Amino acid sequence: MADHPDFRLNDFIPYLLSQAAEAIGQQFAAIYRDRYGMLNTEWRVLAHLGEAGGLTAKQIGAQARVHKTKVSRAVVALERKRFVARTTSDTDRRSATLELTKTGRKVYEDLAVIAREYDRQLAHSLGQKGREDLVTQLRQLSSRRT
Amino acid sequence: MADHPDFRLNDFIPYLLSQAAEAIGQQFAAIYRDRYGMLNTEWRVLAHLGEAGGLTAKQIGAQARVHKTKVSRAVVALERKRFVARTTSDTDRRSATLELTKTGRKVYEDLAVIAREYDRQLAHSLGQKGREDLVTQLRQLSSRRT
DNA sequence: GGGTATTTGTTGCATTTGTAACTAACAACC
C-alpha cells in the first residue's frame, strides 16, 4: 500500500516558498532589469556594496550565499556599466576591494527607494503582524543548519 | 540627500524569500536529482500528475505556473525515463493527456514519502504555529495580484 | 466550404547558469 497519506504539493513548504519567491521576485526584477539592464546577481552585489562598501568578491559571496563564479560575472557586468570599481589590494594582490562609483551609488539609491516602497506594499498586503511572522519564519529557514 | 532611510537587504522580503526558497529547495532537490536524475520542473510535473492524473501540458503549466516550454521539455524528459506516458486526445489532437506509468507512480510515491518527512522536519524546526503562519503568508503572497 | 484567427505544443537560438579546471598570488614548511 502507498505510505504517503495525503501528500499535497500545495501544503509542501519548499513548493510554496518557491512559488512565492518567484512571484514576488519577478516583479522587482522587472524594475532593475528594465531600468538598468541588471540581472539578479548584479542587483544583489550592488545592494551589498551599497550597504557595506569596500567588500571583496569573496565577502560578497559569503554574505549573499552566491557562488564565486556568479559574483565574478556580476562584478564584470557592473564594472562594464561603470557602477562598480575595483581596487587591487596592496597587501594581497589576488583580491580587490569593490566599491560603488558615483553612478553606482545613484543607481543603488534609486533602487533602494523603490525596494522600500515595494516592501511597504507587501507589508500592507500581509498586515504588520503577517509581515513580522513571515520574516521570522524565513530567517529561521535560511539559517537552518542542513 | 539620499531618500532611502535604512533600506536593508536583510529586511527586504523578496530577498529573504529567495534566500529561504533556495536554501530549502536545494536540499530536497538533491534527493530527486540523485535518486532519479530529475530536474526541478520534472519533479513538479511528476508531482502534479501524481496528485491529479490525466492532465494536459497546458493544465500542468497553469496549475504550477510554469511556462509551456519548460513543461514541454520536462514531459519529454519524463517520457524518456518512462515515468510518464501521453495519450493523444481523440477530440482535440493538438493536446495529449499525460499520466504516470507504473514506474512513474512508484517514483512519485517514493518521493512523496520523503517530501512528507522533509516537510515534517521543517514543521518541527518552525513549530506548529510557525509553520501555519508561514503557509498563510506564502499563500497570500503567491495569490497576490500584480 | 473557404479564409482567418486562435490554441497547443515543439524547436532554434541567444542568454544564463553550474562545474571543473585553471592562473596568479600567497602561505607554510624544510
Place this chain on the structure above:
DNA sequence: GGTTGTTAGTTACAAATGCAACAAATACCC
C-alpha cells in the same frame, strides 16, 4: 631559497532557461 599546499578570482565548456518563431489542429465567421 625552493617545494608544496592553499586561496581569490577567472575562464572554458556543458547544461538549463527564456523568447520568438514555428507547425499542426481547431474554432470562428462569412
